[in-house]
Amino acid sequence: MTGWLSRLLGRSEPAPQQGSSSIARERLQFILVHDRISLTPERMDMMKQEILAVLRKYIDVDGDSVDIALQKRDKNSLLIAEVPFTKSIHNEDYDPSRDDA
Amino acid sequence: MGAKVVTITSGKGGVGKTTTTANVGVALAKDGQKVVLIDADIGLRNLDLVMGLEKYIVYDLVDVVEGRAKLRQAMIKHRQFPELYLIPAAQTRDKTAVSPADMIQLTDQLRGEFDYILIDSPAGIERGFRNAVAPADDVLIVTNPEVSAVRDADRIIGLLEANHKEPGQLIINRLKPEAVRRKEMLSPEEITDILGIKIIGIVPEDENVVPSSNTGVPVTLMEQSRAGQAFRDIARRLMGEKVPFMSLDDASGGLFKRISRLFGGG
Numbered sequence: 001m002t003g004w005l006s007r008l009l010g011r012s013e014p015a016p017q018q019g020s021s022s023i024a025r026e027r028l029q030f031i032l033v034h035d036r037i038s039l040t041p042e043r044m045d046m047m048k049q050e051i052l053a054v055l056r057k058y059i060d061v062d063g064d065s066v067d068i069a070l071q072k073r074d075k076n077s078l079l080i081a082e083v084p085f086t087k088s089i090h091n092e093d094y095d096p097s098r099d100d101a
Numbered sequence: 102m103g104a105k106v107v108t109i110t111s112g113k114g115g116v117g118k119t120t121t122t123a124n125v126g127v128a129l130a131k132d133g134q135k136v137v138l139i140d141a142d143i144g145l146r147n148l149d150l151v152m153g154l155e156k157y158i159v160y161d162l163v164d165v166v167e168g169r170a171k172l173r174q175a176m177i178k179h180r181q182f183p184e185l186y187l188i189p190a191a192q193t194r195d196k197t198a199v200s201p202a203d204m205i206q207l208t209d210q211l212r213g214e215f216d217y218i219l220i221d222s223p224a225g226i227e228r229g230f231r232n233a234v235a236p237a238d239d240v241l242i243v244t245n246p247e248v249s250a251v252r253d254a255d256r257i258i259g260l261l262e263a264n265h266k267e268p269g270q271l272i273i274n275r276l277k278p279e280a281v282r283r284k285e286m287l288s289p290e291e292i293t294d295i296l297g298i299k300i301i302g303i304v305p306e307d308e309n310v311v312p313s314s315n316t317g318v319p320v321t322l323m324e325q326s327r328a329g330q331a332f333r334d335i336a337r338r339l340m341g342e343k344v345p346f347m348s349l350d351d352a353s354g355g356l357f358k359r360i361s362r363l364f365g366g367g
């Protein structure tokens with residue numbers, strides 16, 4: 001983020017590595033995205049578990065490598081899911097509408 | 102409907118609402134505007150002290166709302182600017198003594214006579230905040246460059262939106278340019294990025310502010326104060342002037358480079 005202010009401030013020395021302001025920015029982005037849709041991290045985790053349960057009906061998912069998170073892109077809040085899976089379940093007989101998996 | 106009603110609020114306490122109300126009010130009056138300041142922080146009145154008008158209080162906002170005093174009787178005229186008035190808050194009552202409808206009625210009575218009605222909101226998002234915001238045409242949201250204050254500002258933005266109010270404009274107070282440069286403090290650019298609202302002022306941390314509230318003479322009146330300059334700029338932006346943002350260069354002052362590209366000056 002080399003914006004007007006850093007230009008303005010005239011960068012007399014090389015930019016310091018990671019000041020605490022970048023941590024502040026990341027923390028804020030995380031908090032606000034949850035504040036804005038009133039979804040606490042706890043409920044977020046519940047949602048993640050439910051999504052995982054559904055995914056597992058169809059594909060082989062390793063729960064630990066799944067990353068489901070809220071993100072802010074421009075003015076929009078997005079739910080981003082990254083779900084690496086190993087192999088699909090080839091069960092032609094499986095009827096997803098029946099909840100007996 | 103002459104006057105514009107501008108409410109200064111924040112969510113988080115102690116970020117500079119009262120300081121901003123007093124200074125922008127004085128700056129507007131200095132520019133020849135007719136201004137009335139209303140302290141809506143019932144139970145914790147402060148604006149009278151920052152304005153240096155505490156010894157002239159006879160009646161307050163609650164006296165007016167409850168019919169013990171006429172509006173005129175509660176309006177304290179500023180000594181130096183005869184077209185600047187203060188309506189003080191009650192010190193011994195609580196926020197429920199006034200309703201949002203009372204605030205709308207009161208400001209409607211004043212609109213014809215004034216150019217600006219500035220309302221100093223209490224911290225929080227409860228009744229006092231709703232009272233202060235109810236009659237607002239414009240809302241100025243004061244924040245500090247720190248995580249908790251920015252978070253609370255975002256909450257206010259959400260509440261304004263939920264109540265179909267105008268989005269509000271941001272004032273970042275107590276910015277330390279050296280800390281921003283060291284990347285130890287959020288920059289105005291980062292904060293406006295995160296909050297996604299328009300910015301109307303950046304006020305530096307200024308050692309003149311505390312002595313000024315000690316003496317009851319707002320920093321706006323000190324020509325050399327950088328915070329004073331920032332408040333004067335905010336007043337002019339409120340009046341619709343395109344005032345470039347001043348560079349917050351080094352603390353030693355001097356360089357008042359103007360930058361306008363980014364915020365479009367108003």
Ligand SMILES: Nc1ncnc2c1ncn2[C@@H]1O[C@H](COP(=O)(O)OP(=O)(O)OP(=O)(O)O)[C@@H](O)[C@H]1O
Nearest residue numbers: 114115116117118119120224275305306307310311
């Ligand atoms: N730019 C500044 N530089 C230095 N000190 C400041 C600045 N702005 C405000 N202050 C100081 O911060 C303190 C809090 O300011 P102020 O009373 O205006 O905040 P507030 O938001 O009205 O607080 P409250 O929520 O309690 O009503 C005061 O002591 C004030 O002098």
Ligand SMILES: [Mg+2]
Nearest residue numbers: 118119142147
């Ligand atoms: Mg205050």
